[in-house]
Amino acid sequence: xxxxxxxxxxxxxxxxxxxxxxxxxxxxxxxxxxxxxxxxxxxxxxxxxxxxxxxxxxxxxxxxxxxxxxxxxxxxxxxxxxxxxxxxxxxxxxxxxxxxxxxxxxxxxxxxxxxxxxxxxxxxxxxxxxxxxxxxxxxxxxxxxxxxxxxxxxxxxxxxxxxxxxxxxxxxxxxxxxxxxxxxxxxxxxxxxxxxxxxxxxxxxxxxxxxxxxxxxxxxxxxxxxxxxxxxx
Amino acid sequence: xxxxxxxxxxxxxxxxxxxxxxxxxxxxxxxxxxxxxxxxxxxxxxxxxxxxxxxxxxxxxxxxxxxxxxxxxxxxxxxxxxxxxxxxxxxxxxxxxxxxxxxxxxxxxxxxxxxxxxxxxxxxxxxxxxxxxxxxxxxxxxxxxxxxxxxxxxxxxxxxxxxxxxxxxxxxxxxxxxxxxxxxxxxxxxxxxxxxxxxxxxxxxxxxxxxxxxxxxxxxxxxxxxxxxxxxxxxxxxxxxxxxxxxxxxxxxxxxxxxxxxxxxxxxxxxxxxxxxxxxxxxxxxxxxxxxxxxxxxxxxxxxxxxxxxxxxxxxxxxxxxxxxxxxxxxxxxxxxxxxxxxxxxxxxxxxxxxxxxxxxxxxxxxxxxxxxxxxxxxxxxxxxxxxxxxxxxxxxxxxxxxxxxxxxxxxxxxxxxxxxxxxxxxxxxxxxxxxxxxxxxxxxxxxxxxxxxxxxxxxxxxxxxxxxxxxxxxxxxxxxxxxxxxxxxxxxxxxxxxxxxxxxxxxxxxxxxxxxxxxxxxxxxxxxxxxxxxxxxxxxxxxxxxxxxxxxxxxxxxxxxxxxxxxxxxxxxxxxxxxxxxxxxxxxxxxxxxxxxxxxxxxxxxxxxxxxxxxxxxxxxxxxxxxxxxxxxxxxxxxxxxxxxxxxxxxxxxxxxxxxxxxxxxxxxxxxxxxxxxxxxxxxxxxxxxxxxxxxxxxxxxxxxxxxxxxxxxxxxxxxxxxxxxxxxxxxxxxxxxxxxxxxxxxx
Numbered sequence: 001x002x003x004x005x006x007x008x009x010x011x012x013x014x015x016x017x018x019x020x021x022x023x024x025x026x027x028x029x030x031x032x033x034x035x036x037x038x039x040x041x042x043x044x045x046x047x048x049x050x051x052x053x054x055x056x057x058x059x060x061x062x063x064x065x066x067x068x069x070x071x072x073x074x075x076x077x078x079x080x081x082x083x084x085x086x087x088x089x090x091x092x093x094x095x096x097x098x099x100x101x102x103x104x105x106x107x108x109x110x111x112x113x114x115x116x117x118x119x120x121x122x123x124x125x126x127x128x129x130x131x132x133x134x135x136x137x138x139x140x141x142x143x144x145x146x147x148x149x150x151x152x153x154x155x156x157x158x159x160x161x162x163x164x165x166x167x168x169x170x171x172x173x174x175x176x177x178x179x180x181x182x183x184x185x186x187x188x189x190x191x192x193x194x195x196x197x198x199x200x201x202x203x204x205x206x207x208x209x210x211x212x213x214x215x216x217x218x219x220x221x222x223x224x225x226x227x228x229x230x231x232x233x
Numbered sequence: 234x235x236x237x238x239x240x241x242x243x244x245x246x247x248x249x250x251x252x253x254x255x256x257x258x259x260x261x262x263x264x265x266x267x268x269x270x271x272x273x274x275x276x277x278x279x280x281x282x283x284x285x286x287x288x289x290x291x292x293x294x295x296x297x298x299x300x301x302x303x304x305x306x307x308x309x310x311x312x313x314x315x316x317x318x319x320x321x322x323x324x325x326x327x328x329x330x331x332x333x334x335x336x337x338x339x340x341x342x343x344x345x346x347x348x349x350x351x352x353x354x355x356x357x358x359x360x361x362x363x364x365x366x367x368x369x370x371x372x373x374x375x376x377x378x379x380x381x382x383x384x385x386x387x388x389x390x391x392x393x394x395x396x397x398x399x400x401x402x403x404x405x406x407x408x409x410x411x412x413x414x415x416x417x418x419x420x421x422x423x424x425x426x427x428x429x430x431x432x433x434x435x436x437x438x439x440x441x442x443x444x445x446x447x448x449x450x451x452x453x454x455x456x457x458x459x460x461x462x463x464x465x466x467x468x469x470x471x472x473x474x475x476x477x478x479x480x481x482x483x484x485x486x487x488x489x490x491x492x493x494x495x496x497x498x499x500x501x502x503x504x505x506x507x508x509x510x511x512x513x514x515x516x517x518x519x520x521x522x523x524x525x526x527x528x529x530x531x532x533x534x535x536x537x538x539x540x541x542x543x544x545x546x547x548x549x550x551x552x553x554x555x556x557x558x559x560x561x562x563x564x565x566x567x568x569x570x571x572x573x574x575x576x577x578x579x580x581x582x583x584x585x586x587x588x589x590x591x592x593x594x595x596x597x598x599x600x601x602x603x604x605x606x607x608x609x610x611x612x613x614x615x616x617x618x619x620x621x622x623x624x625x626x627x628x629x630x631x632x633x634x635x636x637x638x639x640x641x642x643x644x645x646x647x648x649x650x651x652x653x654x655x656x657x658x659x660x661x662x663x664x665x666x667x668x669x670x671x672x673x674x675x676x677x678x679x680x681x682x683x684x685x686x687x688x689x690x691x692x693x694x695x696x697x698x699x700x701x702x703x704x705x706x707x708x709x710x711x712x713x714x715x716x717x718x719x720x721x722x723x724x725x726x727x728x729x730x731x732x733x734x735x736x737x738x739x740x741x742x743x744x745x746x747x748x749x750x751x752x753x754x755x756x757x758x759x760x761x762x763x764x765x766x767x768x769x770x771x772x773x774x775x776x777x778x779x780x781x782x783x784x785x786x787x788x789x790x791x792x793x794x795x796x797x798x799x800x801x802x803x804x805x806x807x808x809x810x811x812x813x814x815x816x817x818x819x820x821x822x823x824x825x826x827x828x829x830x831x832x833x834x835x836x837x838x839x840x841x842x843x844x845x846x847x848x849x850x851x852x853x854x855x856x857x858x859x860x861x862x863x864x865x866x867x868x869x870x871x872x873x874x875x876x877x878x879x880x881x882x883x884x885x886x887x888x889x890x891x892x893x894x895x896x897x898x899x900x901x902x903x904x905x906x907x908x909x910x911x912x913x914x915x916x917x918x919x920x921x922x923x924x925x926x927x928x929x930x931x932x933x934x935x936x937x938x939x940x941x942x943x944x945x946x947x948x949x950x951x952x953x954x955x956x957x958x959x960x961x962x963x964x965x966x967x968x969x970x971x972x973x974x975x976x977x978x979x980x981x982x
Contacts, residue, residue: 008572009480011395014687015667022689049665051393054480110388110660141392141662206664211802212681213664 002028011050047088060090089199100149106182110143125227136216138202147183165189250277278507285608288743292756312771323357324420328776337382342390342477350503356429357421369410393479398661399678411781432500433516440579448534451475451547488571497560518605526579616746627841638959652974675807676723693801697723702787704843713758720794725855728862729796741785765848808889812945815924820916831910877910887968897942
């Protein structure tokens with residue numbers, strides 16, 4: 001079962017559940033932020049986009065202290081897959097499950113648009129369905145999505161191959177022009193050292209149907225489905 | 234009635250509250266005594282222009298509001314229309330003009346918040362927003378600031394509450410230099426048998442207050458700010474602008490929908506204009522009951538608030554509910570789970586009176602109906618503007634001849650009114666809830682419908698908001714007909730069947746007979762067009778006093794249309810999708826230059842008669858589009874509006890994901906400027922892979938249609954028959970000019 005965390009202010013929670021259930025055919029349920037534990041049959045945790053607790057302090061800062069997050073941390077520590085999308089990525093950085101931070105977009109404005117990202121590594125449980133070097137077309141929608149990390153943290157991420165997605169142009173070239181928000185090294189998504197916690201700013205759940213934003217999001221969510229079903233390639 | 238030191242109520246104080254001498258006399262008659270200070274405040278807001286529609290009522294009554302699909306017409310928070318299979322859509326458009334000019338970020342944000350509450354108060358989940366924005370020229374730094382602020386406000390609120398902004402319109406004109414317009418539209422989805430109304434029924438039932446605490450913000454926002462024109466001292470009214478909290482609104486949406494999914498709630502109303510006062514009076518009046526309130530129970534943000542302040546505060550994100558007696562706790566616990574305050578503040582009574590207590594004293598005791606229903610109805614004088622016929626004079630033969638049509642097209646595409654609005658809508662979440670088939674930038678937005686439990690259906694709704702204020706200034710009747718026709722045509726361009734309308738009537742000071750004449754003419758046009766097109770007006774809003782120091786805006790009756798598509802997979806888009814398609818023009822080119830963007834932008838002239846509107850043709854055109862799209866013989870359909878045929882063709886070439894050129898040949902024997910840039914109504918550019926079938930269908934339905942070219946290549950060429958082209962330009966360079974129109978102006982210091 002996929003547990004989608006429902007924080008007050010989560011906006012893409014139902015969309016994520018819809019993508020998992022109605023499009024990918026998996027069991028998925030919303031898990032309320034005040035719960036101290038995850039449902040016992042949880043095989044993967046997803047933290048959706050939105051504005052948790054209004055994001056009035058710092059994006060994801062309040063959510064990091066939600067009761068359910070202690071359970072998510074235990075789940076991650078035990079090796080369970082955890083995926084944070086947009087605000088979920090911010091929450092994972094604030095909890096320390098992922099390194100770095102997401103800061104205000106370079107142009108200062110909120111951006112809703114489709115971008116291209118290059119898959120830097122093909123590996124379970126998050127990118128096994130995509131070839132390394134392939135590009136995905138996914139939407140972003142955020143005001144604070146510029147990835148930032150200390151130089152030593154970024155060097156570690158690069159060395160260990162933990163930058164899984166990078167903003168690129170339609171041909172897959174990673175260029176400054178293709179960087180929508182000023183993220184360091186065009187980083188769009190990173191994972192932890194163990195590889196079981198992944199955060200990304202683009203929204204795969206809004207790209208699972210050809211008529212509604214394309215189907216490239218299935219490369220990410222589908223990989224997680226494969227991993228949970230034990231069919232990781 | 235009270236020993237507290239409150240101002241003595243007399244005629245002078247009543248006048249300060251915006252009440253007329255006659256209205257004050259009426260109050261004395263109703264009460265049989267002098268009102269208390271709080272009571273005076275109540276009458277002043279309930280009878281304000283903003284809340285009572287006293288100047289406009291007479292005309293609004295004449296609008297067609299019924300039809301086979303209408304479940305709820307005007308009178309509730311929003312209109313509701315059946316879309317079949319037990320589902321309904323609930324929608325409305327509302328203005329937040331005055332606050333947005335004073336404080337653009339919060340003014341626009343709370344405009345979005347207010348319209349959302351109107352929708353979810355009915356039990357519907359808000360799924361799609363549009364906005365219609367009007368500013369002064371971007372050369373004015375103040376208006377660049379206002380644009381940035383309003384977009385920040387619309388986006389900041391809409392994005393955070395998780396409702397997609399899927400479309401809208403934005404124009405810039407000198408007439409909005411002193412009064413910008415911010416009209417916000419929202420549409421929600423609800424099961425037909427779960428529509429809630431603002432009714433305080435059931436003697437003894439508890440009245441529940443839920444949401445944000447009450448503060449001193451927004452007192453007299455509706456009655457004083459939105460019910461008088463601006464002058465040099467208007468910035469002193471900033472404290473009357475409310476402050477929005479989208480996080481609370483988001484939780485309020487979820488909590489309200491959760492309590493309304495059960496049967497403990499009997500009635501619900503949001504606290505909008507005039508706050509607690511208006512909501513409780515409306516709920517009691519609709520139900521024919523009374524209400525008793527204890528103000529000491531109202532959650533308060535500040536200390537020492539007076540009853541007057543508590544009753545009139547327009548603090549945002551607050552709801553008033555009536556629940557079944559004995560089931561209060563069920564309701565309260567849902568709000569508390571969402572981290573919101575909710576308390577019982579009163580009871581429903583059966584004596585038709587509003588009784589309010591504070592610190593154990595009775596501070597209000599007045600009959601409900603005279604306040605809520607017997608508000609004054611004015612029959613203000615109307616007079617045709619002295620220069621009206623002068624405005625319509627136009628001698629096209631006197632225009633300077635055009636030497637370079639390519640340059641002419643480029644200049645039009647570079648105007649902020651015709652240029653891309655992506656700078657605005659890129660700042661709005663267009664995708665949340667996952668149902669956006671067509672977002673901003675096309676003719677109409679298209680949104681899939683899910684049931685309340687999240688199950689997807691095959692249905693989609695098409696939405697468009699339109700008005701050409703220049704036409705409405707030249708001829709308010711004809712201009713409003715055209716606004717309705719365009720909104721309906723835009724919806725039809727997706728293949729959807731137009732269902733119903735909502736409208737936001739933005740005008741100047743109604744105390745001036747010329748403004749009232751504009752209003753009368755515009756509403757006559759709205760009614761005639763709505764009747765003829767079979768699209769009833771199910772909700773709406775009036776915003777008067779859009780005037781500063783005697784200068785009024787152009788009449789701006791913004792019209793939003795909603796249409797239904799039974800199978801969302803079969804829809805048309807505005808842009809060309811592929812090369813090698815036949816370009817078919819539906820409708821006829823006529824020599825009509827009056828009121829065109831071409832005249833205004835290229836010649837600096839705003840004059841002439843707006844293009845004629847043929848409603849019977851529009852009706853046939855809508856039927857053709859629906860049938861042609863369903864049959865697969867229309868792949869794309871784009872309405873010809875501002876900028877005329879040449880601008881519309883350019884948009885077909887470059888607004889899609891791929892840029893696709895076209896070769897067009899026009900044989901019409903009319904002036905080239907009118908042919909290329911005239912804004913004759915009732916025309917649509919289609920691309921078809923099966924033009925024979927489309928032309929046969931058009932002939933059967935009585936719509937003029939003909940081939941005018943083919944898609945393909947990297948250039949747009951528009952030529953007369955057997956002669957050198959007027960226009961021959963690379964699509965990519967036209968697109969670049971169009972895309973930079975607004976950003977390049979915002980980069981100026």
